[in-house]
Amino acid sequence: MVNKATIYDELGVSRVINAAGTKTRIGGSLIRPEAVEAMSRAAESFVRLSDLQVRASELISEVTGAEAGYVGSGAAACMTLAAAAAIAGNDLGAMSRLPNTEGIPDEIVMPRTHRNGYDHAFRAAGARIVDVGNNDNYLGTGANSTELWEIANAITEDTVAVGYMQKVYSTPLLEEVVEIAHEHDVPVIVDAAAEVPPRENLSTFIDAGADMVVFSGGKAIRGPQTTGILAGKHEYIRSAALQHLDMHVAESVWEPPTELFDKADLDGVPRQGIGRSLKVGKEEIVGLIAALQSFIEEDQDTLNKEWESRLDIIDNELANLVGVTTRREPGGKLMVAPETYVEIDPETATLDTIELVGSLRKENPRIFVGSDDLLEGGFTINPMCLTDEETEYVTKRIRSYLE
Structure with missing residues (x-):
């Protein structure tokens, strides 16, 4: 849960909500x-x-x-x-x-x-x-x-x-x-x-x-x-x-x-x-x-449905934002799971991609999205390491910057 205290809160270290996928720099994945x-x-x-x-x-x-x-x-x-x-x-x-x-x-x-x-x-x-x-x-x-x-x-x-x-x-x-x-x-x-x-x-x-x-x-x-x-x-x-x-x-x-x-x-x-x-x-x-x-x-079909349902939440929450377009990227290329690719037009949006991604990382808890395409004006949201509640939280925080 987003508001549940973690060991990192007790240690005084900002925890991360992981919308980037299984990245080593933010801890990989959650151990079964x-x-x-x-x-x-x-x-x-x-x-x-x-x-x-x-x-x-x-x-x-x-x-x-x-x-x-x-x-x-x-x-x-x-x-x-x-x-x-x-x-x-x-x-x-x-x-x-x-x-x-x-x-x-x-x-x-x-x-x-x-x-x-x-x-x-x-x-x-x-x-x-x-x-x-x-x-x-x-x-x-x-x-x-x-x-x-x-x-x-x-x-x-x-x-x-x-x-x-x-x-x-x-x-x-x-x-x-x-x-x-x-x-x-x-x-x-x-x-x-x-x-x-x-x-x-x-x-x-x-x-x-x-x-x-x-x-x-x-x-x-x-x-x-x-x-x-x-x-x-x-x-x-x-x-x-x-x-x-x-x-x-x-x-x-x-x-x-x-x-x-x-x-x-x-x-x-x-x-x-x-x-x-x-x-x-x-x-x-x-x-x-x-x-x-x-x-x-593991039932991979069930897991795929969970991932797709989280991307549905993301796509719905980010729809109709000025200067923002989204598209669903299927899994299997760079990531094993499907992702939502978010592209920001700096001419019409309230801020550009680099400002947004950087601001999300400075929050508490920090929010990490996929940043491989920053220079092209886009970022990705990966559902692999998110809960449904975290998915909703991430999209609401993104909306708060772009509305």
């Missing part, structure tokens, strides 16, 4: 109640984290179709672990040196239009990104931004992986990129952090042949915000685990779960790997397991 309960119970006792990761791996494998899975401290952490696995493999010496990659292959080839701020996670493991292609699609020249031959031509003896940023408009097609990469014995890492729902996407990219796929655990899955899912081939999950789990242990009593890796295949106990700073707690792993189980059982 069943996940919160599971996390509370997990905090009551101890467990060997490697055993817990095995159980998580079984569930991730079941829902994605991947050979194995792993829980990291967010999608970005899983991208770093994926890159580290592609670079180091089973080489304990390489693991101990990362992110220093001197003398070993470390290049990840990516289409230029897939480059984004989040691929810093690859570079954090020591990878060097080699981007190919150009921006012809964006410029409208009629040519493709990246041709398959450009990816093939960029793969050399220093290439450890091909990186792929999954969106509905991503080109070339993933299946075609996988075919090229596998012809050169190179794995494909897919960043699909925000690509669920639909639930089917949990398996879509594995079915397309990707070797490692990364999902956020804290967006629509609604697990802890500090969780991510790495699904993929067993050899890469094994390497990620070796570089992530606590390895401060005497070899004589080290008996890791064989489902993750076989001690007999290793020269010894790895040093603390690059994943040490990315550790995830027992509570988060359990919370992610509970959230993922609930997510795959």
Whole structure:
């Protein structure tokens, strides 16, 4: 409820009404109640984290179709672990040196239009990104931004992986990129952090042949915000685990779960790997397991109807305002849920988009709307993280500035 006191009020910190969607900077999403309960119970006792990761791996494998899975401290952490696995493999010496990659292959080839701020996670493991292609699609020249031959031509003896940023408009097609990469014995890492729902996407990219796929655990899955899912081939999950789990242990009593890796295949106990700073707690792993189980059982049609009904409230409340136009944007492009796009004509409206969005953020509680299109004079309202009451409150506050 909008007027209900929260822990943030008690702490003297302005809380946020989230009309922007699952944005990390304002807390991601709301953890499912069943996940919160599971996390509370997990905090009551101890467990060997490697055993817990095995159980998580079984569930991730079941829902994605991947050979194995792993829980990291967010999608970005899983991208770093994926890159580290592609670079180091089973080489304990390489693991101990990362992110220093001197003398070993470390290049990840990516289409230029897939480059984004989040691929810093690859570079954090020591990878060097080699981007190919150009921006012809964006410029409208009629040519493709990246041709398959450009990816093939960029793969050399220093290439450890091909990186792929999954969106509905991503080109070339993933299946075609996988075919090229596998012809050169190179794995494909897919960043699909925000690509669920639909639930089917949990398996879509594995079915397309990707070797490692990364999902956020804290967006629509609604697990802890500090969780991510790495699904993929067993050899890469094994390497990620070796570089992530606590390895401060005497070899004589080290008996890791064989489902993750076989001690007999290793020269010894790895040093603390690059994943040490990315550790995830027992509570988060359990919370992610509970959230993922609930997510795959969720009735998506019912959820879609809830989202659409909230957008009906928004559209009705913002109708007939001078200088304001709205349109319904279907889900599936940049966001998984449908949104209302609001455009403001600064010549006829009482204030422009930047003033409005900035003013909303200064209120108490703060109101965050989608701000990716500010320079084009528009903003979005996303229903994913709103209640019906909050939806009405947000639209009334917007009207108060525009009437």
